Amino acid sequence: MTCKLLLLPGDGIGPEVMKEVEKVLAALQRLGVAKFETEKGLVGGCAYDAHGKSISESDMGLAMAADAVLFGAVGGPKWDGVPYEVRPEAGLLRLRKDLGLFANLRPAICYPALADASSLKREIVEGLDIMIVRELTGGVYFGEPKEIIDLGNGQKRGIDTQVYDTYEIERIGRVAFELARKRNNKVTSSEKRNVMKSGVLWHEVITALHKREYPDVTLEHQLADALGMQLVRWPKQFDVIVTDNLFGDMLSDVAAMLTGSLGMLPSASLGAADAQGRRKALYEPVHGSAPDIAGKGMANPIAMIGSLAMCLRYSFGLGEAADRLESAIAHALGAGLRTADIKGAADAVISTAQMGDAIVARLEKAA
Numbered sequence: 480m481t482c483k484l485l486l487l488p489g490d491g492i493g494p495e496v497m498k499e500v501e502k503v504l505a506a507l508q509r510l511g512v513a514k515f516e517t518e519k520g521l522v523g524g525c526a527y528d529a530h531g532k533s534i535s536e537s538d539m540g541l542a543m544a545a546d547a548v549l550f551g552a553v554g555g556p557k558w559d560g561v562p563y564e565v566r567p568e569a570g571l572l573r574l575r576k577d578l579g580l581f582a583n584l585r586p587a588i589c590y591p592a593l594a595d596a597s598s599l600k601r602e603i604v605e606g607l608d609i610m611i612v613r614e615l616t617g618g619v620y621f622g623e624p625k626e627i628i629d630l631g632n633g634q635k636r637g638i639d640t641q642v643y644d645t646y647e648i649e650r651i652g653r654v655a656f657e658l659a660r661k662r663n664n665k666v667t668s669s670e671k672r673n674v675m676k677s678g679v680l681w682h683e684v685i686t687a688l689h690k691r692e693y694p695d696v697t698l699e700h701q702l703a704d705a706l707g708m709q710l711v712r713w714p715k716q717f718d719v720i721v722t723d724n725l726f727g728d729m730l731s732d733v734a735a736m737l738t739g740s741l742g743m744l745p746s747a748s749l750g751a752a753d754a755q756g757r758r759k760a761l762y763e764p765v766h767g768s769a770p771d772i773a774g775k776g777m778a779n780p781i782a783m784i785g786s787l788a789m790c791l792r793y794s795f796g797l798g799e800a801a802d803r804l805e806s807a808i809a810h811a812l813g814a815g816l817r818t819a820d821i822k823g824a825a826d827a828v829i830s831t832a833q834m835g836d837a838i839v840a841r842l843e844k845a846a
């Protein structure tokens with residue numbers, strides 16, 4: 480099988496962690512898992528520097544044509560002053576919107592070896608395995624009007640619009656229920672129906688979908704603020720959490736700290752299946768570009784490598800190779816290897832490249 484990948488390393492630590500993914504791809508190819516054809520493009524601040532836009536039309540074309548996109552990170556203080564329309568994040572948002580990547584899967588798994596790296600007590604997080612399903616192409620991120628208007632009396636007004644249609648809630652709900660069936664069969668849906676009309680509709684649509692198509696799955700509802708509290712109080716009560724774009728953005732950063740570090744969380748962004756069952760897809764670490772540590776070889780490449788594992792599983796049906804890659808990650812952690820973000824007081828620290836090399840070595844040894 481030949482897998483056509485577009486690599487968009489982006490800014491900050493993006494290129495450093497993508498380099499480790501390229502090593503893993505080469506190893507998987509040597510092991511005969513698949514053949515990978517890769518192309519590279521620019522996104523974010525580096526794309527702005529090169530051609531004044533956060534992603535060029537030709538790179539958008541490559542993204543459309545690829546089987547999957549691997550994305551690093553975008554942004555940094557260097558581009559704080561660029562116009563809003565071409566800020567680095569706009570490139571990522573355009574990819575999500577134009578590729579129709581409405582379903583963002585953010586698994587938060589706490590490896591036993593890392594339970595002490597979390598800011599929460601070991602017994603709260605050890606063995607945690609939850610999946611946050613974040614709606615990614617709607618809500619306040621994209622709703623119109625979205626503007627700042629001058630009221631003419633010395634005041635301005637900033638406006639964002641939170642908007643959801645029935646079909647958007649139904650399709651993300653289906654993703655969550657289907658995933659739950661393959662896991663622990665429980666979905667927690669989250670909104671703010673006590674203050675938001677879009678939350679009232681969200682609750683109504685998810686409840687009806689459950690009754691109609693997924694009565695075998697356990698469904699719970701939690702208000703988004705309460706869910707934030709429950710995530711740090713007793714996270715193991717959750718299996719699959721489904722929520723909107725903005726709440727999902729916030730809650731997945733909270734969930735990241737349960738696993739020890741933001742440097743651990745991979746994600747998959749998927750579109751609707753076409754007639755052949757294929758989906759457009761983009762895989763990215765949940766962490767950002769971390770400009771403070773960029774270029775120092777300190778970044779943790781695990782979230783990026785874990786995103787490649789999700790790519791193998793969801794885009795290419797290579798679930799067994801994904802399992803092997805994930806167990807190579809777990810093995811490196813179990814052997815005590817630590818980048819700076821996950822180090823305990825007594826741990827020695829290794830570099831981005833050393834962590835990548837260790838994962839590759841384990842992958843090859845286990846084969």
Ligand code: IPM
Nearest residue numbers: 553554568571572728765767
């Ligand atoms: C994320 C990021 C993005 C978001 C930014 C970079 C636009 O925080 O993927 O969680 O807000 O969705």
Ligand code: MN
Nearest residue numbers: 728729732765
């Ligand atoms: Mn975020």
